[in-house]
Amino acid sequence: xxxxxxxxxxxxxxxxxxxxxxPYRFDxxxxxxxxxxxxxxxxxxxxxxxxxxxxxxxARQRRGESLPREIDAWLHIGEDGKVTAxxxxxxxxxxxxxxxxxxxxxxxxxxxxxIEMVMGDTKLTPFDMGTFxxxxxxxxxxxxxxxxxxxxxxxxxxxxxxWKTDVKHLVAEDGKVLDTKANRSVEYAALTKxxxxxxxxPEQDPLIPATDWKVAGxxxxxxxxxxxxxxxxxxxSDQKLPDMLYGKVLRPAAFNATLASIDTQKAERTGVTVVxxxxxxxxxxxxxxxxxxxxDAIHAEWKxxxxxxxxxxxxxxxxxxxxxxxxxxxxxxxxxxxxxxxxAAADHKLQQTYTVAYIAHVxxxxxxxxxxxxxxxxxxxxxxxxxxxxxGQLAEAFRIPEDNVRVxxxxxGSGYGGKxxxxxxxxxxRLARAAKRPVKLVWTRxxxxxxxxxxxxxxxxxxxxxxxxxxxTAWEFHNYNSGSAGIRTYYEVPNQRIVFHETDSPLRQGSxxxxxxTANHFARESAMDELAHAAKMDSLQFRLRNLKNERxxxxxxxxxxxxxxxxxxxxxxGFGMGGGYEKLGNIATFAEVNVDRKSGDVKxxxxxxxxxxxxxxxxxxxxxxxxxxxxMGLGGALxxxxxxxxxxxxxxxLSDYRVPRFKDAPVLETVLLDRKDIPSVGAGECxxxxxxxxxxxxxxxxxxxxxRALPLVPNGLRNDRVADD
Amino acid sequence: MAIQLAINGHSYNVDVEPQTSLLTVLRxxxxxxxxxxxxxxxxxxxxxxxxxxxxxxxxxTRVGTIAQKQITTIEAVANGDQLHPVQQAFLDLGAMQCAYxxxxxxxxxVGLLKKNPQPNEGEIIDFMNGNVCRCGxxxxxxxxxxxxxxxxxxxxxxxxxxx
Numbered sequence: 001x002x003x004x005x006x007x008x009x010x011x012x013x014x015x016x017x018x019x020x021x022x023p024y025r026f027d028x029x030x031x032x033x034x035x036x037x038x039x040x041x042x043x044x045x046x047x048x049x050x051x052x053x054x055x056x057x058x059a060r061q062r063r064g065e066s067l068p069r070e071i072d073a074w075l076h077i078g079e080d081g082k083v084t085a086x087x088x089x090x091x092x093x094x095x096x097x098x099x100x101x102x103x104x105x106x107x108x109x110x111x112x113x114x115i116e117m118v119m120g121d122t123k124l125t126p127f128d129m130g131t132f133x134x135x136x137x138x139x140x141x142x143x144x145x146x147x148x149x150x151x152x153x154x155x156x157x158x159x160x161x162x163w164k165t166d167v168k169h170l171v172a173e174d175g176k177v178l179d180t181k182a183n184r185s186v187e188y189a190a191l192t193k194x195x196x197x198x199x200x201x202p203e204q205d206p207l208i209p210a211t212d213w214k215v216a217g218x219x220x221x222x223x224x225x226x227x228x229x230x231x232x233x234x235x236x237s238d239q240k241l242p243d244m245l246y247g248k249v250l251r252p253a254a255f256n257a258t259l260a261s262i263d264t265q266k267a268e269r270t271g272v273t274v275v276x277x278x279x280x281x282x283x284x285x286x287x288x289x290x291x292x293x294x295x296d297a298i299h300a301e302w303k304x305x306x307x308x309x310x311x312x313x314x315x316x317x318x319x320x321x322x323x324x325x326x327x328x329x330x331x332x333x334x335x336x337x338x339x340x341x342x343x344a345a346a347d348h349k350l351q352q353t354y355t356v357a358y359i360a361h362v363x364x365x366x367x368x369x370x371x372x373x374x375x376x377x378x379x380x381x382x383x384x385x386x387x388x389x390x391x392g393q394l395a396e397a398f399r400i401p402e403d404n405v406r407v408x409x410x411x412x413g414s415g416y417g418g419k420x421x422x423x424x425x426x427x428x429x430r431l432a433r434a435a436k437r438p439v440k441l442v443w444t445r446x447x448x449x450x451x452x453x454x455x456x457x458x459x460x461x462x463x464x465x466x467x468x469x470x471x472x473t474a475w476e477f478h479n480y481n482s483g484s485a486g487i488r489t490y491y492e493v494p495n496q497r498i499v500f501h502e503t504d505s506p507l508r509q510g511s512x513x514x515x516x517x518t519a520n521h522f523a524r525e526s527a528m529d530e531l532a533h534a535a536k537m538d539s540l541q542f543r544l545r546n547l548k549n550e551r552x553x554x555x556x557x558x559x560x561x562x563x564x565x566x567x568x569x570x571x572x573x574g575f576g577m578g579g580g581y582e583k584l585g586n587i588a589t590f591a592e593v594n595v596d597r598k599s600g601d602v603k604x605x606x607x608x609x610x611x612x613x614x615x616x617x618x619x620x621x622x623x624x625x626x627x628x629x630x631x632m633g634l635g636g637a638l639x640x641x642x643x644x645x646x647x648x649x650x651x652x653x654l655s656d657y658r659v660p661r662f663k664d665a666p667v668l669e670t671v672l673l674d675r676k677d678i679p680s681v682g683a684g685e686c687x688x689x690x691x692x693x694x695x696x697x698x699x700x701x702x703x704x705x706x707x708r709a710l711p712l713v714p715n716g717l718r719n720d721r722v723a724d725d
Numbered sequence: 726m727a728i729q730l731a732i733n734g735h736s737y738n739v740d741v742e743p744q745t746s747l748l749t750v751l752r753x754x755x756x757x758x759x760x761x762x763x764x765x766x767x768x769x770x771x772x773x774x775x776x777x778x779x780x781x782x783x784x785x786t787r788v789g790t791i792a793q794k795q796i797t798t799i800e801a802v803a804n805g806d807q808l809h810p811v812q813q814a815f816l817d818l819g820a821m822q823c824a825y826x827x828x829x830x831x832x833x834x835v836g837l838l839k840k841n842p843q844p845n846e847g848e849i850i851d852f853m854n855g856n857v858c859r860c861g862x863x864x865x866x867x868x869x870x871x872x873x874x875x876x877x878x879x880x881x882x883x884x885x886x887x888x
Contacts, residue, residue, distance in 0.1 A: 093823025093860050221819060228824035229812040229831060231759020231799035238758035246753075287753060289745060364763050364771060364825040364859045413761070413825030414859055445764040620819050624862065628822055631861025654768040654857070662850045665863040 030198040037076045037084075040192040041158075043151045043199045044074040045143045071126045073140065075104065075147045077155070081175060081189025083108065083115045085144055088128025089136050090120035090385060091411040092363075092419070094684050095621045096136045098223045102618060103141045106216040107148035107208060109172040110188070112223060120387045120409035130386035132417060132511055134583035134682025137617060141680060145216075149206045154199050158191045210615035210676040219620030224411075235413050236383035237368035237442045244370070245273070247431040247441035248291035250281040250298055251451060254647030255508070257304035266297040273435040274298075282427060284435040288442075308506045309645035314355050314459045317480045320504035332484045337495030339463075342474035346465025348534040353461050354523040356482055356710040357641035358454040358507055360652075362659055365413020366448040371428035372438040377404045382425045383412035390422030397426045398433070416632070417511035418452055449652030454642055455512030456505060458482020460523040470535045472546045477524070481505060483516025486582045486689060489524060491546040507644060513629075514685040517582040518636065518692060522710055525578035525693030530706065539577060539697065540565055551612055551675075552581055555588040558671045559610035563590035572597060573605075574702025578693030584681035585613040589630070589690030591666075593698040600716035604634060604666040604695055611687050612673035614680045619672060622683050627668045629687035635660045637692035639714045728788050732757070733801035743789025748772045750788050751798060759799035759828045763857065770856030773829040773836075774798045780836035799828035802835055810880070811835050814873040815866070822860035830856050834870045843874055 033042055075085045085104050091097040097117050105112045118124050120131075128140075152172045159177035160167040169181045178185045210217065227233040252258075262281065264274045272285040272294040281298065285291040308316045343349060369382035378398065384390045387407040395402040407425070424441055432439035443451070458481045465474035475493040484500040532542035540560050547553055556579055569575060572595050579588035592606040607630050616622055639658050643650040651657045692710055700706050705717065730737045732755065739754050751757040751774070760783055763771035767782040774783045775797040802809045811834045814820070821827045830853070837844060837852045844852065849870050858866065 093821075093825075095822065219819075221816060222821070222824075225816045225821070225824075226808070228821060228827050229808065229815050230803055231757075231828045233824070234758060235761075235825060237762065238752075240756065240758075288749060289742075362859055364769065364823070364857060365761065366763075412823065414823035416859075442762065445766075624819055624822060624865070627864060628861035631863060632859065634861075653766065654764040655766055659857055659859065660861065660863075661857060662854045662863045662867070665861070668864055 030196070033074075033198065034196045038078055039194060039196050040076055040078045041151060041154055041195055041197045041199070042074060042076050043147045043154065043201070044071050045147045045201050046071050072128065073126060073143045073147055075144070075151055077151060077188055077192050079189065079193045079195075081114070081187055081192065083110055084118055085115065085147070086118045086125045087140055087144065088120060088122075088125045088388060089140050090131045090387065090409045092131070092383070092385065092413070092415040094136070094625065095222055095618070096131075096140075097411065098220055099137065099617050099621065100141060100144055101223050102216045102218070102220050103145045104148040106213055107145045108152050110175045112215065112220065114175060121406070122387050122391045122408070123406045127388050130389055130420060131415075132385055132420065134585070134685045137613075137680050137682040138584060141617060145207055146201050146205060149208070150199055150201055153206060154197065155188055155191050158195070158197075159186055162186070162191070210680070216617055217615070218618065220618055221620075234410055235365055235368070236370070236381055236410050237365055237413070239368075239370040239381045239410065239440065241370065241372060241438040244438045244440055245284040245286060245431070245435050246288040246291045247282055247284045247428055247439040248288070248295045249427050249441070250295050250300060251447065252279065252304070253302040254304040255307065256647065257302040260301040260303045262301070263299040266299070267294040270294050270297065273431065275431055275434045277430065280427070280430065282431050284431040284437070284439045304647050307647040310357070310641075310643045310650075311645075313357075313457055313506065316506060317457065317459050317503045321480055321501040322503065332487070332500035334488060334496055334498040339474050339476050339495045339497040342495035343463060343465040343476070346473055347468040348466040348531060350462065350464045350527055350530050350534065352527060352530065352708060353459060354519075354526060354708045355460070356458050356519040356522065356636075358457040358509070358644075359512070359636050359640045360449055360454055360642055360657065361416045361418030361452070361512060362448070362654070362657070363414040363416060363418055366443040366445060367419065367424040367452065368440070368442040369425040369428040370438060370440040371425065371432040373429070373432055373436075376400055377406075378429055379406045379408070380425045380429060381408045381410060382422070382428075383415070383419055384409055384422060384425070385415045385417070385419045389420065390425050393422040394425055394429060398429065416513040417455075417515065420511055421453070423451070446653050449657065450649045453508040453510035455636075456482045456509040456516065457507075458516070458519045460519060462523055462527045464527055464531055466531050466535055468535070470532070470537045470542050470545050472528075472531065479516070479520060479523075482519040485515045486517030486520040486580060490549050490552055490581050491528070491543070492548050493546070507642070513632065514582065514688040517580070517685070517689045518633070519710070521578060521580045521582070521689040522692040522696070525580065525690070526696050526706075526708065529576070529693070529697045529700065538566075543577075549581065551586045552579065552588075554673060555579060555586045555610040555612050558673060559588040559590050559608050562610065562669060562671050563592075563608040565590065569701070572702060574698040574700070576694045576697025576699070576701055578690040578697065580689055582686040582689050585611065585683060585686035587611050587687050587690045589687075589694040591691065591694035591698045593695060593702055595699065595702045595717055600713075600718050602638065602699060602713045602717050604638070604664075606667040606669070607691065607694070608669045608671070609687055609690070610671040610673065611683065612675055613683050613686070614678035615676045616672060616674045617680050619674075622672060623670050625683045626670050626687040629684070630668055630691055631660050631665050633688040633691040634664055634666075636710060637695050637712060638664075639711045641711050641714060728792055730788065730792065730796065731794065732796045733798060739788070741788060744787045747774065747783040747786040747788050747791065747796070751783060757798050757800055761825055761828060763826070763829075768855070768857070769826070769829075770833060771826050771829040773832045773856070775832060775836055778836065778839050780833045797832070799832055802831060809835060810876040811838065811870065811873040814869040814876065818865050818869045818872060820862055820865035820869040822862055826856060826858045830858065830866055834866075834873065837870070838874055838877065842877065844870070846871070
């Protein structure tokens with residue numbers, strides 16, 4: 001497969017990212033802009049149609065149609081020289097407020113502290129489909145660099161005109177234009193004064209190459225870090241308005257339940273606002289304790305149909321699969337060569353099933369929204385990865401035009417793919433409309449566990465064959481439900497059949513950091529290890545024997561070297577690897593585990609990751625993202641799983657659902673491969689995908705026990721399984 | 726019912742029931758929103774405050790039980806504009822991502838260093854294990870606490886030498 005095809009595949013929004021409503025079209029009218037931003041210099045970035053298709057998510061539905069022109073970013077330099085960049089992307093811990101500020105500072109030649117980044121406000125920023133899919137760095141970082149570079153060149157031209165000199169003698173530096181011949185300089189502010197100059201991006205990219213970066217490429221600390229260590233930053237759940245009430249929703253007794261009867265008299269007698277609208281029942285009260293007491297006082301009967309449980313989950317997914325050759329009809333199927341014949345002829349054969357459980361995002365800040373009505377105009381502050389998507393949901397829920405709705409996203413307490421939807425915003429707005437006052441609604445941890453959505457569970461069947469000398473000759477791979485991200489194999493296999501099977505999910509499911517790539521890499525990298533073992537070959541040599549992609553080979557080799565692959569092990573120790581290609585990045589992860597043979601406790605002792613994502617935009621933040629991916633990934637790999645029965649979550653609280661803690665964190669070592677010759681791509685997801693197979697393969701190395709279900713050891717590795725080997 | 730609370734060196738009278746949680750009083754009644762809600766059952770540490778210098782989960786602390794005690798929240802950890810060494814070390818080592826857990830982490834770490842000014846790595850991990858960072862910055866937080874301990878020891882030594 002060519003690099004180009006891989007790029008297209010990887011950037012296609014995935015099924016579970018949820019398609020946004022029709023893209024918002026912003027007609028470019030310079031007078032409107034200046035009325036709103038004030039005089040100065042404005043540069044807008046209008047996406048070319050191919051990029052529009054990617055960013056708007058329209059590619060799936062609108063293939064082949066011409067698309068409206070879209071603006072995805074703009075930058076304004078005011079008469080006072082203040083630089084403000086506007087993007088619909090949002091900050092939730094990936095530190096893009098910092099990396100995007102670096103991008104602007106680099107190209108515009110202004111100090112970091114002179115730049116304000118306005119993000120995720122549907123009134124002030126251009127439409128953006130959402131912050132997910134590791135797309136901020138490959139798309140928005142690049143666009144803002146282009147915009148800032150164009151602004152810089154515009155300022156150079158203004159100075160050249162003012163001084164009646166040739167622009168080639170002028171350079172931009174530290175918020176000024178310098179004339180290298182005449183020894184004079186002018187501040188940007190003096191150049192923008194009285195201007196109403198609007199520019200679009202030129203055809204050619206005037207960008208500074210990564211090899212010459214001075215601000216980008218540096219480990220700039222979080223730009224507003226001080227607000228976070230002092231508790232000053234106001235997250236969505238910290239927002240407050242005068243006369244604000246606190247909202248609380250009555251939750252049904254089970255998923256998909258409907259109200260059979262309800263008595264709200266007792267709650268109403270407490271003087272709170274009670275809303276009953278279909279199956280929605282909620283209250284608004286002056287304090288959160290009063291709101292909770294009122295909801296507790298409501299007596300409701302619910303009816304629901306019987307629903308499956310986690311015990312029968314994998315059979316259920318298989319049984320409910322959509323039948324057909326290409327079940328989903330959207331190309332999630334690859335057929336190359338003759339798989340059946342190649343498997344029949346193979347020297348080493350493998351047929352195994354791998355499974356992954358539903359897991360919860362558990363963002364430490366639960367969903368929160370503050371809603372305020374002003375006539376038919378609605379303003380909502382909320383923690384979401386898709387402010388424009390939530391705006392559309394609010395407009396639809398209240399049957400008002402999108403123009404009447406403003407959604408703002410204060411920097412939020414994480415998302416991990418779990419905050420794509422707007423239920424909290426809708427609930428708060430519904431209560432605010434009834435109470436005729438602003439209403440804040442913050443979900444409890446229990447609500448977050450039950451009423452958000454989960455990372456899809458999945459079943460993966462693998463059939464494969466290899467020749468006696470370790471060449472993989474046949475590869476058949478069926479994924480039921482978990483998704484198609486990372487479903488293709490990057491190993492060179494002449495005969496392949498790869499199919500994604502859509503099925504019915506017993507639980508509400510959606511996006512999650514790295515999404516299906518975790519499941520698909522777990523299955524593939526485990527199966528490759530099993531094949532290597534069958535062929536009696538070293539796991540690393542076996543992979544490299546079947547891998548041509550230079551960038552992937554490079555990370556495997558770099559990680560192996562740092563890890564000390566091939567070292568002798570002591571009793572209970574095991575080493576394993578996993579890796580792959582996802583969201584345009586390349587990862588190899590090597591893990592060392594220790595299995596206590598008496599207790600069955602599995603401890604991940606050390607993890608070495610080698611990662612390559614093109615030119616590095618912020619090395620320390622990149623390390624932070626890779627380390628965080630490994631710690632978060634540890635939960636899904638070892639012990640996280642949602643248990644459910646008959647429409648109820650059984651372990652939906654933090655005391656029942658184990659997440660990784662200080663004691664679980666291994667020693668983390670990171671090797672960064674900086675490819676300044678390759679465009680920068682994202683890093684929030686890809687580093688997660690190698691961990692689970694690396695741990696599973698290390699447990700096999702330590703014990704001879706092959707584990708094929710995530711989580712691997714929710715209750716430790718039982719003695720009998722160790723002894724069975 | 727009025728309850729008198731001593732928070733960050735100020736005295737507050739709040740009209741709440743004694744069983745109201747301290748976290749609710751801080752956030753809703755006093756607009757001190759630096760302490761965060763994360764789980765409501767003392768499992769995540771995002772709401773941690775110091776009660777008479779010791780870290781305590783404000784979400785499961787009833788205000789009726791702490792009327793006579795000195796409460797310190799993240800808002801008063803710095804000395805005016807001068808950051809506490811723990812805060813500075815978190816910034817220096819980038820020991821955060823979304824930073825929603827950071828208030829609780831810093832307050833807990835301040836409590837640890839009061840009790841044990843030179844903790845080793847194992848002691849830090851033991852003490853901090855009740856605080857969750859879902860972004861997974863644990864190793865950085867451990868390093869930041871070690872760095873803060875060193876900064877505080879050096880500053881104490883410098884003060885001693887100056888006398």
